[in-house]
Amino acid sequence: MTQTAAIIGGGVIGGGWLARFLLNGWNVNLYDPDTQAERKIAAVLENARHALPMLYDVTLPKEGKLKICSTIQEAVTDTSWIQESVPERLDLKHKVFSEIVATAPKDAIIGSSTSGFKPSELQQGLSSPASVLVAHPFNPVYLLPLVELVPSSANPVLVLDRAKQILTSLGMFPLHVRKEIDAHIADRFLEAVWREGLWLIKDGIATTQEIDDAIRYGFGLRWAQMGLFETYRIAGGEEGMAHFIEQFGPCLQWPWTKLMDVPELTDELIVQIADQSNVQSGDKSIRDLERLRDNNLIALLRALKGQDTAAGALINAHEANIKPALPEIIEEPLMTIKRVIPIDWTDYNGHMNESRYGQVFSDAADIVMQTVGANADYIRSGLSYFTVDIQIKFLAETHAGSSIHVKSFVLQGEGKKMRLFHQMFLDNGTLMASGEQMLIHVSLETRRACEPRADVLEKLEMVAAIHAKLPDPRGV
Amino acid sequence: MTQTAAIIGGGVIGGGWLARFLLNGWNVNLYDPDTQAERKIAAVLENARHALPMLYDVTLPKEGKLKICSTIQEAVTDTSWIQESVPERLDLKHKVFSEIVATAPKDAIIGSSTSGFKPSELQQGLSSPASVLVAHPFNPVYLLPLVELVPSSANPVLVLDRAKQILTSLGMFPLHVRKEIDAHIADRFLEAVWREGLWLIKDGIATTQEIDDAIRYGFGLRWAQMGLFETYRIAGGEEGMAHFIEQFGPCLQWPWTKLMDVPELTDELIVQIADQSNVQSGDKSIRDLERLRDNNLIALLRALKGQDTAAGALINAHEANIKPALPEIIEEPLMTIKRVIPIDWTDYNGHMNESRYGQVFSDAADIVMQTVGANADYIRSGLSYFTVDIQIKFLAETHAGSSIHVKSFVLQGEGKKMRLFHQMFLDNGTLMASGEQMLIHVSLETRRACEPRADVLEKLEMVAAIHAKLPDPRGV
Numbered sequence: 001m002t003q004t005a006a007i008i009g010g011g012v013i014g015g016g017w018l019a020r021f022l023l024n025g026w027n028v029n030l031y032d033p034d035t036q037a038e039r040k041i042a043a044v045l046e047n048a049r050h051a052l053p054m055l056y057d058v059t060l061p062k063e064g065k066l067k068i069c070s071t072i073q074e075a076v077t078d079t080s081w082i083q084e085s086v087p088e089r090l091d092l093k094h095k096v097f098s099e100i101v102a103t104a105p106k107d108a109i110i111g112s113s114t115s116g117f118k119p120s121e122l123q124q125g126l127s128s129p130a131s132v133l134v135a136h137p138f139n140p141v142y143l144l145p146l147v148e149l150v151p152s153s154a155n156p157v158l159v160l161d162r163a164k165q166i167l168t169s170l171g172m173f174p175l176h177v178r179k180e181i182d183a184h185i186a187d188r189f190l191e192a193v194w195r196e197g198l199w200l201i202k203d204g205i206a207t208t209q210e211i212d213d214a215i216r217y218g219f220g221l222r223w224a225q226m227g228l229f230e231t232y233r234i235a236g237g238e239e240g241m242a243h244f245i246e247q248f249g250p251c252l253q254w255p256w257t258k259l260m261d262v263p264e265l266t267d268e269l270i271v272q273i274a275d276q277s278n279v280q281s282g283d284k285s286i287r288d289l290e291r292l293r294d295n296n297l298i299a300l301l302r303a304l305k306g307q308d309t310a311a312g313a314l315i316n317a318h319e320a321n322i323k324p325a326l327p328e329i330i331e332e333p334l335m336t337i338k339r340v341i342p343i344d345w346t347d348y349n350g351h352m353n354e355s356r357y358g359q360v361f362s363d364a365a366d367i368v369m370q371t372v373g374a375n376a377d378y379i380r381s382g383l384s385y386f387t388v389d390i391q392i393k394f395l396a397e398t399h400a401g402s403s404i405h406v407k408s409f410v411l412q413g414e415g416k417k418m419r420l421f422h423q424m425f426l427d428n429g430t431l432m433a434s435g436e437q438m439l440i441h442v443s444l445e446t447r448r449a450c451e452p453r454a455d456v457l458e459k460l461e462m463v464a465a466i467h468a469k470l471p472d473p474r475g476v
Numbered sequence: 477m478t479q480t481a482a483i484i485g486g487g488v489i490g491g492g493w494l495a496r497f498l499l500n501g502w503n504v505n506l507y508d509p510d511t512q513a514e515r516k517i518a519a520v521l522e523n524a525r526h527a528l529p530m531l532y533d534v535t536l537p538k539e540g541k542l543k544i545c546s547t548i549q550e551a552v553t554d555t556s557w558i559q560e561s562v563p564e565r566l567d568l569k570h571k572v573f574s575e576i577v578a579t580a581p582k583d584a585i586i587g588s589s590t591s592g593f594k595p596s597e598l599q600q601g602l603s604s605p606a607s608v609l610v611a612h613p614f615n616p617v618y619l620l621p622l623v624e625l626v627p628s629s630a631n632p633v634l635v636l637d638r639a640k641q642i643l644t645s646l647g648m649f650p651l652h653v654r655k656e657i658d659a660h661i662a663d664r665f666l667e668a669v670w671r672e673g674l675w676l677i678k679d680g681i682a683t684t685q686e687i688d689d690a691i692r693y694g695f696g697l698r699w700a701q702m703g704l705f706e707t708y709r710i711a712g713g714e715e716g717m718a719h720f721i722e723q724f725g726p727c728l729q730w731p732w733t734k735l736m737d738v739p740e741l742t743d744e745l746i747v748q749i750a751d752q753s754n755v756q757s758g759d760k761s762i763r764d765l766e767r768l769r770d771n772n773l774i775a776l777l778r779a780l781k782g783q784d785t786a787a788g789a790l791i792n793a794h795e796a797n798i799k800p801a802l803p804e805i806i807e808e809p810l811m812t813i814k815r816v817i818p819i820d821w822t823d824y825n826g827h828m829n830e831s832r833y834g835q836v837f838s839d840a841a842d843i844v845m846q847t848v849g850a851n852a853d854y855i856r857s858g859l860s861y862f863t864v865d866i867q868i869k870f871l872a873e874t875h876a877g878s879s880i881h882v883k884s885f886v887l888q889g890e891g892k893k894m895r896l897f898h899q900m901f902l903d904n905g906t907l908m909a910s911g912e913q914m915l916i917h918v919s920l921e922t923r924r925a926c927e928p929r930a931d932v933l934e935k936l937e938m939v940a941a942i943h944a945k946l947p948d949p950r951g952v
Contacts, residue, residue: 012711043763047766047767047770050767050770050877051770051771051773051774053816053877053879054774054778054816054817054818054819054876054877055774055777055778055781055791055818056791056794056795056798056815056816057795057815057839058795058798058799058800058814058815059800059814059815059816059879060798061798138694138695138698139710139711140766140769140770140773143770143773143774143777144693144694144697144698144773145693145694145787145790145791146689146690146693146694148690168794169797171790171791171794173689173693173787173790175686175689175690175693177681177682177686178681178682179679179680179681181679181681185676185681185682185686185687185690186690186691186694186695188672188676189669189672189673189690189691189695190695192668192669192671192672193665193668193669193704194704195668196664196665196668197665197704197705198745198749200661200664201745201748201749201752202745202748203655203657204655205653205654205655205657205661206653206654206661207752207755207756208705208706208749208752208753208756209705209752209755209756210651210653210661211661211703211704211705212702212703212704212705212706212756213622213649213651213703214622214624214651214661214662214665214703215662215665215699215703215704216699216700216701216702216703217620217621217622217649217651218614218620218621218622218662219614219662219665219666219699220696220699220700220701220703221620221700222614222620223691223692223695223696223699223700224692224696224697224699224700224776224780224786224787225692225696225780225785225786226688226692226786227687227688227689227690227691227692227696228669228670228673228687228688228691229673229684229685229687229688230684230688234615235488235615269674269677269678272677272678273674273677273684276677276683276684276685277684279683279685280683280684280685280688287519290523290616291523291526292785293616294523294526294527294616294619295527295783296780296783296785296786297527297616297619297620298527298530298531298619299779299780299782299783300700300776300779300780301531301619302530302531302779303775303776303778303779303820304700304701304772304775304776305531306775306820307771307772307775307819307820309701309768309772310700310701310702310772311621311649311700314621314647314649315531315532315621315647318532318644318647319532319533319534321645322532322534322536322537323534324534324535338534338535339532339533339534339535340529340530340532340535341530342530342531343530343783344779344782344783353835353838354834354838354863354866355831355832355833355834355835355838356831357831357834358830358831358833358834358868359829359831362829362830362831363533386870387830387870388869388870389867389868389869389870390830390867390868391865391866391867391868392834392865392866392867392868393864393865394862394863394864394865397923400530401526401529401530403529403535447873
């Protein structure tokens, strides 16, 4: 049966929760006295509907129904999860929680999005606090998996387990914070960084832009896949975590941050950290961890490269500088592609996914186009070639890290038609795949076929004439 | 002409620099008195040779030559860049720099990898300090672009400019730190986070694993693409950055971190931050920034999904729970795929890359295989189908966010052969592409063709017989 969640308090966080539930097939009851709430929720929901379905390679469950409620009582009726996201004032939260608890179903989980308050603070004065705990998410709530789940001693284990189960079913990661503390875990780091950042700006050391660049081009990339400690375990190298701590221990006494109230680095603390790190990283050697980190970083950096943003834009700029010249037109097939097969082109089994042969040949066709003058300027002028069909023969398995090259033949180049034949080789000469591809010249305005510009057609015909004298490669 | 870099001090950081130069076509002279240096360098270089070439869609320049030198003097001869990465002891660094400066070419840049020392400290007592500055990289140096470039007043602008130009040519991002400060910029944050982390462990709040999860499933993902301030600019919502700071300002007085020496949040400081943030984010509205952030996060999360690690492993686990049942075998084509086209499948122009049609059809073939019993267990038993050729017809352009489905026909299912025909439709019924695909049954051990298991062949023949009664879809 479809379950129902109540969202108490819209805004960016409440709206994010609402979207997360709705897009995972839950019905949602919204209560928010703000007259702008519906408009704000609609904006978050539009973002979420754009984003979350793209995350998966299967479809999400059918979206649930959204109901706008005019009282808390109406909103919490027949719900399995109630999420409070009202402003960070304890008196206000107390008022909202006593209203919720008065009418909520007995077995509904009541989560608070609070960034800072402890669950025992929220539970103060409640007649039945057992179902109230902290479920602190991260913006954008519909995309980021982390939820800090913080119980107090008033919460039975069953409540915690049910909360974990529900959050997991929404694609989230419930991090059980075992001991109550102001600001839980993640926000303690965010707050420390925020305070340090304010100092850097106040002291004129760095601007917001410079600080953001210092994060997103460096350790931010590391932290997207491993956190702080596993990253440092690797940095400790062969000598391990305890060595790393001892080596960097003295810095704790140095004024490397304005935040100087530091714990004493006792032997006991060092052993505690090293032991926890051993449990965390299990049997993986430093070499294993290095390889894992590097593969993750390549995948992340190439993901940003595909979007041409952040560190990916830097890689594209560098690539433009080291891009080889266009192939020479001689009495040989065009040498269109020379590259290495990246880790993100392979399946779990380490073989190149069959679709990526099509990528290689599509990239090869781009180079042929540029060679005959149908380059970026030409495309900007509103003309291009579109592939209408391709036939790919798969001859051998290709692996990540392999160096490959592609030879391209112009089989036909007349009027609107360009027929190409590509052969992909390992650099040792093994033929791995071939592709016969038909492209049609189009106007990007009308999206219909049209004649190429005269100089492009002339050059294409010239290459086709040269290649016609070569043996037909399709016989190979 | 090939340029030469000198690496003074191997280890993880020196080795990373060495790899970055070498793989970008520079010759490298290494000086390190450690008898283990060559072995350690070889390990870093092996990682770098695996990783860096995969980052690009073109080949890197031809690798330079590595020369092991027995003196600093020999190493720095005829170099354009000299990088010091010896242990963090100022006396040792002074000794190394005076040796370097004595024999280095006049126009060579002399960079220090120091995490903490200011350039003016490094320059103390040098006869010619003009070329000595801090160039602080981040591990792994061969992959992460950030280098903090910190000059003192002793460095002419020309030296700084040349340093920036060289680092950029290596694919790095030189962040000019305009004012000397202990630990520069990034390490101030890292140190603050490290100190907070030590407290959390010491106080028994969290383990190394829990801290790492709190980072990599939440804000770590945000920081891989935007940093701290642009992320918070978005969190401020329509009311902007000044609103965000005012709202979260009071937390500065709360014990949300152990690190309590905080700057006073004056109106002046708020305006300064808001102004810098306006310059940084330019004309982009909050909605623009939200969309940019979400697209980046989808690309990053899907990159990790492809590697089945970190947050990507969570998504795969969730996906396994919401995966639809296998298609029913009825007198209709198999409904193999229902999905949304994700942002990382599109070219810059927003159209689905032509190779991704192949991906959709390859995924459809997987579902056909599972439907006839050639599922994960079957593959684990050492049997599978490999695609030998595919012919794809492209009928219309597909965009990110489009909901599509695929109908698959078994045209032939006999012996080792399985011939499929797939049609990809928009959910409104428009036919976007079709693919005719020939697969051969193989033994994963011998990698050669072999007969399918009897039950699989029987089911395949049954589906083929049912589909044989349908009109031939290739006529459409």
